[in-house]
Amino acid sequence: MTRNRPVPKVSAEDAAFVRNLVIYEDDKVIVFNKPSGLAVQGGGGVARSLDDLLAVFAKSNGKRPRLVHRLDQGTSGVVITARTQPAAAFLSEEFASRRTEKTYLALVQGTLPAHDEGTLETPLVKVAEAGRPRMIAAKADRKGAQEAITHWRILARAGDNALVEARPETGRMHQIRAHLSIAGMPILGDWLYGTGAQSAPRLMLHAAKLNICHPDGEAMKFEAPVPEDFRELAETLGLQAGL
Template identity: 40%
Template structure:
């Protein structure tokens, strides 16, 4: 672009920082150069100087000076095509959908995002969940690769911001179901610890006297003698592997969680897949009311529940404020 241009902020870009708007529309523009253009008044909003953290409103007029090659979008590698079977798997996993939000029942074994040695992941297949929308859905939070259950996706930037705020402000209520080795004592309570990475590439964390504070509420729903028990878990905070670490701290590691329970977490006759499931979520809708979704158990946990004659249709929330 070799001339001065004025662009009008669209409603979908409202409440976005000015520097992030430029990153979206001019990805080749460095932050340092952007700061210089702002400092010298070459970029203006509604005719006035603005700072990088200025929050845009729909209808704002942004003055854009000549950008040259920086106006050209950066080339990105084309994502691999989505297999029809994978697309159907994700579409069949949808539990809730409207024009703002999608909630899916994530299968166990599917990574949410890419990383070392991770070829297939949800983030790379989100185009399968467009359902005709102009934007691909956006991840709002994560689940471990081996954890199944409710996962919330936003269908616009504004919805993503509202949902992320609900997680940050802890107005979102999440309940997980887990099968653990043994029975915790007492049968219900709250566990608090600090968690820090232990330096391994697999994201393993450990409790310690520093790091991020992690809080989990737990309650025994039913026990199979003293051998195993079915827990409801509510994470008050959302740290990496928090529930897995806290169950191990209680002396009752989650069944088949070799990372935190070692060989003692496995039992003959019970699936070797992790028995941790994001069962229920209640989260404020970005526009109206609440989203309240329950995810059915994955096949390997249904088999285990049947083995111990646990009732998977019982009320999903067992905490006092539900």
């Protein structure tokens, strides 16, 4: 957040769009309900990102809100940003120290476990395949392997489909997607770890809740309602009882 940073121009349409995504805001933070398909950061041919749109909330000196965590482009749900440098440092430390509680919902398909809850602790390592980074299972002593812990619970079942609640304890790239795929129940619409468009038009992963300490010291809970396309597919699959 450099002083006197030029504020990028944002169209009136995009300004209205990003303001409509706001769940909560005050002088320290802004919380958004990011739709699937909107990238959090630019680069790599991304035409529009949440980071770009944060210019709408910039101060007159050019300071604008700052990202403190990420969601994959296909994932919908809660994203918190910081309005000041001290708030950004505080929130970043909350995530780094694993003091936040993140709850995701996923529609999956595969060989479902007999039990309804458990913990996935397979270490993950980043590899590049055809120029695309992805996470694969790794032995703990492999170079570059990262500890990864995901707690999961099946909320509803219908044949080989399920609605899964996932609570990642660590924050590795693609962690929930990779872990559920390794467990034999990839997320519908996941083009990298599942069957992509054969199962759903987009990645059916939603960041539903975020429990975090506000920079002012208050414990806060933010929730994003399930998107309509997610709800409709859950109903089609007979999984609506879990929502």
